Amino acid sequence: MRYRLPESHRPYTDAYFLRSRHILEREDLNPRVTMQIFLRQGPGRIHGIDEAVGIIGSFAGNGGRNLTVHALPEGAEYAPLETLMLIEGPIQDFIELETLYLGVIASATSERNGDPLPDPSAVERRAAAIREMLPDKQLMYFGSRHWHWTYDEEITRAAIRGGFDSCATDAGATASGLSGGVGTIPHALVLTFAHRVGMERATAEATLAFDRHMDPSIARIALVDTFNREVTDSIATAEALGSRLWGVRLDTAGENLGQGGTPFDGRTHWTGNGVTVELVRNVREQLDAAGHNDVNIVLSSGFGDLEKIAAFKEGEARYGRLFESIGIGSLFPARFATADIVRIEGRDIAKAGRGLHPNPRLRRVL
Structure with a gap:
């Protein structure tokens, strides 16, 4: 079956994948990796596989x-x-394609299982509600991977009309009158550096590489949750980059209790796994105690939920400054697809809580 493809994948790709490819090239770092794709929502029937393979090919x-x-x-x-799909090969060959292949799987599976299409007016209302709750925070739309690339401009425009400041893709930015997509470091880049330097140094070294090869006008924001070392890697990266580090991003997966988090005690969004108020409060306090109160905190993971936004707003009212910016993708309901590196050069290397899950039902398609 033939599918419509863009002339180039790059305008529809999250900026941090484009930047990561550039960094990997400059660092001469191109190991063979295994990428694992799955959906949280289900069960159902999977669709978009053939189109995703077409994009990759x-x-x-x-x-x-x-x-x-x-x-x-x-x-x-x-x-x-x-596990729905495994992609194996040199990381530079396909790191830029994740946004597109996840989007076609998410949209096709959602539609064919009876889920609604994204409603731009509803997206705008949700974005406006978040902006009203957080009038002084930077809001970034990071949902391009959650639906088919042909909808990216329309959905992004709705998010920007609702009050968001920026977005992840150049196509969405151009359609919204912005200068370009934003975003710094994905887990894939940190994991690839872990193959070179080990888990303990990977976060700081990936951020230092970003600092070496990216234009100085781009804010240096480290991703610090890859190995469930949110506090340790925040401080290590702040010490490695000094005043050049604008902030750290917390994207702790729902499988994990973040380092510095509080086990769930009944307070939803305050305690338990994932990015919680108490986790962020502890990272903020530990950074301050180490003399890094100038390092900002960026949040992502599940912040399309207004109840979660409300919890963090209350957290700041109680504890004071916790964060400066949020990346939000889930402004509409869908069966979101996720991709993670799970093996590098035959060795198990993965984000905490996201190891390899073999599936004997998979068949070779490329």
């Missing part, structure tokens, strides 16, 4: 000749968290 480096892809068949039944 059309836009991968070296014509995709160095890649192998295994996946469930189009239309197969799937379960939540089940």
